[in-house]
Amino acid sequence: xxxxxxxxxxxxxxxxxxxxxxxxxxxxxxxxxxxxxxxxxxxxxxxxxxxxxxxxxxxxxxxxxxxxxxxxxxxxxxxxxxxxxxxxxxxxxxxxxxxxxxxxxxxxxxxxxxxxxxxxxxxxxxxxxxxxxxxxxxxxxxxxxxxxxxxxxxxxxxxxxxxxxxxxxxxxxxxxxxxxxxxxxxxxxxxxxxxxxxxxxxxxxxxxxxxxxxxxxxxxxxxxxxxxxxxxxxxxxxxxxxxxxxxxxxxxxxxxxxxxxxxxxxxxxxxxxxxxxxxxxxxxxxxxxxxxxxxxxxxxxxxxxxxxxxxxxxxxxxxxxxxxxxxxxxxxxxxxxxxxxxxx
Numbered sequence: 001x002x003x004x005x006x007x008x009x010x011x012x013x014x015x016x017x018x019x020x021x022x023x024x025x026x027x028x029x030x031x032x033x034x035x036x037x038x039x040x041x042x043x044x045x046x047x048x049x050x051x052x053x054x055x056x057x058x059x060x061x062x063x064x065x066x067x068x069x070x071x072x073x074x075x076x077x078x079x080x081x082x083x084x085x086x087x088x089x090x091x092x093x094x095x096x097x098x099x100x101x102x103x104x105x106x107x108x109x110x111x112x113x114x115x116x117x118x119x120x121x122x123x124x125x126x127x128x129x130x131x132x133x134x135x136x137x138x139x140x141x142x143x144x145x146x147x148x149x150x151x152x153x154x155x156x157x158x159x160x161x162x163x164x165x166x167x168x169x170x171x172x173x174x175x176x177x178x179x180x181x182x183x184x185x186x187x188x189x190x191x192x193x194x195x196x197x198x199x200x201x202x203x204x205x206x207x208x209x210x211x212x213x214x215x216x217x218x219x220x221x222x223x224x225x226x227x228x229x230x231x232x233x234x235x236x237x238x239x240x241x242x243x244x245x246x247x248x249x250x251x252x253x254x255x256x257x258x259x260x261x262x263x264x265x266x267x268x269x270x271x272x273x274x275x276x277x278x279x280x281x282x283x284x285x286x287x288x289x290x291x292x293x294x295x296x297x298x299x300x301x302x303x304x305x306x307x308x309x310x311x312x313x314x315x316x317x318x319x320x321x322x323x324x325x326x327x328x329x330x331x332x333x334x335x336x337x338x339x340x341x342x343x344x
Contacts, residue, residue, distance in 0.1 A: 106231030
């Protein structure tokens with residue numbers, strides 16, 4: 001076994017567990033997010049093998065299986081997990097877990113494709129309607145919801161580590177960033193007090209989004225819908241992949257998350273008003289269940305996610321996980337522009 005095998009788990013052992021022997025060596029797919037993804041070809045059939053990030057455990061996989069099994073009954077765009085020869089939805093090797101699913105057709109679209117904004121909104125509406133009928137009515141056991149997240153230390157970041165990087169030793173940011181991004185790192189560090197202030201503001205807001213006593217529709221969500229997790233053929237979405245971030249959350253949170261991905265203005269770091277209206281109109285026309293009276297929470301949820309992703313990326317500079325200085329600064333700049341950096 002190579003050193004890489006010891007790090008990720010043996011591909012051979014994963015393949016043995018699933019009883020899948022490809023006709024050619026597995027092809028590594030770079031767009032795997034925090035997991036590692038391989039494409040397998042056998043007898044004209046294609047499969048996706050995902051070696052999962054260490055923060056995902058067995059109960060989390062079983063949770064995803066229950067959710068996707070339900071959703072796939074009405075949404076062909078949702079892949080389901082293929083069990084191992086022993087009947088469980090995951091294989092184990094080298095301390096890592098892996099899942100297998102059919103490879104769905106299509107290629108990744110560009111987020112700038114004009115048809116994608118309305119198509120993604122309509123898919124999200126269908127997804128939310130089906131999720132409300134899912135038998136899964138409880139949070140995922142291996143992940144806290146955002147409302148119950150401990151902002152001091154969690155599966156995303158350790159706030160003391162972030163503080164130390166920002167105020168005491170910024171070498172992890174400099175040492176692990178791309179050479180062309182060194183100046184961008186300084187832009188992040190110039191906002192160190194702002195980052196910690198925002199972490200405090202949004203950690204408090206997240207405990208009671210919308211105010212105490214406000215009822216929000218909650219159901220299992222995908223949790224990471226953007227262009228890289230969609231597959232398309234011509235002007236049609238054919239697959240919604242990478243369910244690693246599936247969780248039980250307010251649907252308005254996911255509506256805000258996806259709205260930002262497809263309606264943000266990269267020049268002003270705010271929402272493009274025309275795109276925002278088109279997206280929400282398409283969501284409504286497709287039967288999206290989030291009521292317009294909850295739309296006042298869209299920008300706050302978008303803002304909360306900007307600081308969470310910034311804290312994650314800063315922390316990742318110490319762990320070897322991927323981080324992007326340019327994207328981190330974009331998140332912080334957007335947070336400065338969205339409603340002045342605080343909840344309304």
